[in-house]
Amino acid sequence: MNEIKIGLIGLGTVGSSVLKMIIENSDKVQTITGRRLSVKTIVVRNVAKHRRQVPKDVTLTTDLNAIINDPEIKIAVEVMGGIHPAKEFVTALLNAKKHVVTANKDLIASAGEELAATAKQNHCDLMYEASVAGGIPILRTIVNSFAADYITEVKGIVNGTCNFILTQMQQQHWSYDQALMKAQELGFAESDPTNDVEGIDSAYKMVILSQFSYGAHIKLSNMSVEGISTIQQDDIQRAAEFGYTIKLLGISRRIDNGVFAEVGPVLVPQDHPLATIHNENNAVMVTGEAVGETLFYGPGAGGLPTANSVLSDIVSVTKNIVLGTTGHFFNNYQSSPSEIGNIDPKDVKYAYYLSLKMLDAPGQMLKFTQIVTQSGASFSQIVQTKTDHQTARVTVITHKISKSQLSDIKRALRKVNTIALLAAYKVLQQ
Amino acid sequence: MNEIKIGLIGLGTVGSSVLKMIIENSDKVQTITGRRLSVKTIVVRNVAKHRRQVPKDVTLTTDLNAIINDPEIKIAVEVMGGIHPAKEFVTALLNAKKHVVTANKDLIASAGEELAATAKQNHCDLMYEASVAGGIPILRTIVNSFAADYITEVKGIVNGTCNFILTQMQQQHWSYDQALMKAQELGFAESDPTNDVEGIDSAYKMVILSQFSYGAHIKLSNMSVEGISTIQQDDIQRAAEFGYTIKLLGISRRIDNGVFAEVGPVLVPQDHPLATIHNENNAVMVTGEAVGETLFYGPGAGGLPTANSVLSDIVSVTKNIVLGTTGHFFNNYQSSPSEIGNIDPKDVKYAYYLSLKMLDAPGQMLKFTQIVTQSGASFSQIVQTKTDHQTARVTVITHKISKSQLSDIKRALRKVNTIALLAAYKVLQQ
Structure with a gap:
């Protein structure tokens, strides 16, 4: 048996690219694994629609059983997306002793x-x-x-849609709405972009990254998740004046015996590697006690890049089949769930960028400074500008403060009706 | 046999860090592999010098046979450096059926x-x-x-010493000599820095990276290798005015069926990820037909970071021992040597930064422009400044030209005694 037959479920952008790569690169894969890969069967919703896309010797069907009941097919590749029926399909395939490769983050984050x-x-x-x-x-x-x-720590830019929008806001000085429209035009954002722009997609990915980094499962419900839809062009410009670029980052850190994970806009120093990740690209920074800081950068989406990751999984499975070593966890590192405790907000510390609008009258700045000082926080940079006759804009960067200090400041400011806190974003320090 | 015993050869910065990591992280490794790692024997030149560094139950010896003849030791870790006697040692260890992990690039590039x-x-x-x-x-x-x-293509900053020196020249406006001295003071450069600053160390690494990327072996003698010791502070500043940072890059590209590899200073756009790699850090950019551009960044040297890579090898070998799958090439991808042909310099194209000194007299710029035009090249940016009463400094960035066009320009300029070409560096375009 020098051939490994594959069943494909889904033939969208990623599925078509997987098919293409298997056909085009089978020589190299054969050199490495000693096995020839070929796609035997593809399950799609509409057979007629896809017939011309697919070589004649490939079976196109709407019926998953064509893969499940075919003893020749060893590996099933799920690239249909969504949680249902993907979960039922993958479960059925595994129970039929098929190895499964999937690109489905929603599925893995929720049912991995x-x-x-x-x-x-x-x-x-x-x-x-x-x-x-x-x-x-x-x-x-x-x-x-x-x-x-x-x-x-593991942190990074893990959503290409948001990074594209933020890059355009920064480079073209567009508003959020203009940049989103452009992203939709170019196919980088869906018509309902909620999952991407509100940080939910990033949060799913941080769940998976945290599992691999710490061997334990974080729940989405334990994460603070903030998106980019409220970021103003004005914030982008003020951040730039301070020497920062605003990026949507997922951050997951070990704090004592626990893990703290969140998603939100962060000010990144302009000469930090994460600040140079433009458009739809992604980057993940992994900090290890021994190795220090490492960063991995590349395209975050797209048919062929994603297909390449699918292929690397297929090659790994193929090697395991050849060596007789299948059936091990993708990630063998499991630590006891008790290690993932609830983190005290007092222990999570960052510098913050605060953007405020206040009445342009004597005493307002003093009031604000008193509130900040009472919380035990202090400023590292302040800029005050007039916006019109009645209001002043103040942006500050604080020294490191805890989440609880930030809450204190927010709570106190809510009681002052002459000062409005427009934005509070974390600041990454080098 | 739930324990895997290790023999260590060398106990310098990397060796000590390997010892420390094996002791400190053996719980995690056991979770993943089901085996406990321990160092049984260490071979050093001077036993007395190291005695206090090492736990009492570890054998310290000057005799490699203590590892070779010990059937309990399954994995030998060579971190002594240099080609001889490291090559003889590793050969003897392999012939004694020991798995070998090494951090020795000179050895692997020359005898891999x-x-x-x-x-x-x-x-x-x-x-x-x-x-x-x-x-x-x-x-x-x-x-x-x-x-x-x-x-x-695979390219990158693969020498921490050079990148430290260039970063200091850029940030502190130091001369090359001042920056080198600082690097030596801090232990980032050796007292004889030739191998690092002349690009030889980078070239060794490009040989190994090319083998992994293309499955074929490039000879050092086929590479054009240029270092950083002639880079002037003036070049750093002029490059910055054009929007670039000078980095020492190794570049290895497929051109038709061949591979072209070289090492030299390159102007990198300031907002390119490679421009943000500071000090002793390294970064490697891999371009794949499917995946596009990816970048991997991290510490290029240092005891613990290097030890982490050694440990990842040890863990891989351990997994192979457990699964009974040892004895495969680290890199199974071998392509036929005929694919690595000699590349015609006409086919290797870059934009170039040219720095020139010319007599400040009528007609010099015309002469230079004629030479460039005759070679079929053209300018994208030009800056001319006076340096004193007699000479003018001209820096240009050309459009993309081939290596042979560059040679034509250089040859023609050598015949003009009123114009001196001070530097010609490649320019990376985004």
Whole structure:
């Protein structure tokens, strides 16, 4: 058996690219694994629509059983997306002893543990490199190259839509709405962009990255998640004057024995590597106790980049089949859930960018300074400008303060009707 | 046999860090591999000097046979450096059926193929992740995550000493000599820095990276290698005025069926990710036909980062021992040597930064422009400044030209005694 036959579920952008790569690069894969890969069967919703896309010897069908009941097919590739019926499909495939490769982050973030257990029961591989940061081979790198290190932080730009919008706001001086429209025109944002722009997609990815980094599962409900839809052009410009670029970052840190994870806009110093990640690209920064800071950058989405990650999974599964070593977890690192405790907001510290509008009258700045001082915080940079006859704009960057100090400041400001806090974003320091 | 015993050869910065990491992180490694790692024997030149560094139950000896003849020791870690006697040691260890992990780039770049064959004959693993770019897990990533892609270019900052010196020249406005002295003071440069500053160390690493990227071996003698010791502070400043940062890059590209590799100073656009790699850090950019541009960034040297790469090799070997899958090449991708042809300099094209000194008299600029035009080249940017009463400084950036056009320009300029070409550096375009 020198050929490994593959079943594909889904034939959209990623699926078509997977098919293309398997056909075009099978020589190289054969050199490496000694096996020839070929796609035998593809399950789609509409057979007629896809017939001309597909070589004649490939079976196109609407019926998953064509893969499930075919003993020749060893590996199933799920690139249909969505949680249902993808979850039921993957479960059925694993129970039919098919190894499964998926690019489906929603599925893995919400049902990954359960599916991994099903895979293990069936002595099958379940791999999902493409589920995080498209073309960046970050999961396998964490598994293989940080195996002996103690990861203390993983953070990054993991949503291409948001990064495209923020890059356009910065480079073209567009408003959020203009940039979103452009992203939709170019196919970088969906017509309902909520999942992307509100940070939910990033949060899913941070759940998976945290599992690989710390061996334990964070719940989405334990994360603070903020998106980019309220960012003003004015904030982009003021951040630039301070020497920063605003990026949507997912951050997951070990604090004592727990893990703290969140998603939100962050001011990144302009000469920090994360500040140079433009448009739809993604980047993940992994900090290990031994290795220090490392960064992995690449295309976050797109057919071929994502297909490359799918192919690297297929090659791994193929090697395992050849070596007789299938049925192990993609990530063998499991630490006890008790390690993932609730983190005291007092222990989570950042510098913050605060943007405020206040009545242009004597005593307002004093009032604000008193509130900040009472919380034990202090300023590192302040800029005050007039906006019209009645109001002044004040932007400050604080020294490091805790989440609870920030809450104190917010609470106190809400009681002052002459001062409005427009934005409070974390500041990354180098 | 739940314990894997290790023999260590060398106990310098990297060796001590490997020892420390094995002791401190053995719990995590055991979770992942099911085996406990421990160092049993260390071979050093001077036992007395190291006695206090090492736990009492570890044997310290000057005799390699203590590892070779010990059937309990399964993995030998060579971190002594240099080609001889490291090559003889590693050969003897492999012939004694020990798996070998090494951090020795000189050894692998010059004798890698031979040692890999010896390893295979003995059904042993030979791994050397730490030999390129210290803490960046680049080799294993190319093997595992680009397996099905067609890599078209690999380039990067792979020498921490040069990058430290260039960063200091840029940030402190120091001369090359001042920056070198600082690097030596801080231990980032050796007292004889030739190998680093003349680009030889980078060239070794490009040999290994090219082998992994294209499956074929480039000879050092086929590479054009230029270092940083002639870079002037003036060049750094002029490059900055054009919007570029000067970096020492290794570049290896597929051109038709061949591979072209070289090392030299390159002007990198200030908002390109490679421009933000500061000080002793390294970064490798891999371009794949499917995946596009990806970048891997991290510490290029240092005890613990390098030790982390050694440990990731040890963990891989351990997994292979457990699974019974040792004896495969670290990089299974071998393409036929005929693919690595000699590249015609006409086919290698870049934009160039040219820095010239000319007599401040009528007709000089015309003469220079004629020479450039005759070669078929043209300018994209020009700046002319007076330096004193007699000479003018001219810096230009050309449009893309081939290596042969550049040679034509250089040859013609040598015949003009009123114009001196001070520097010609490639320009990276985004």
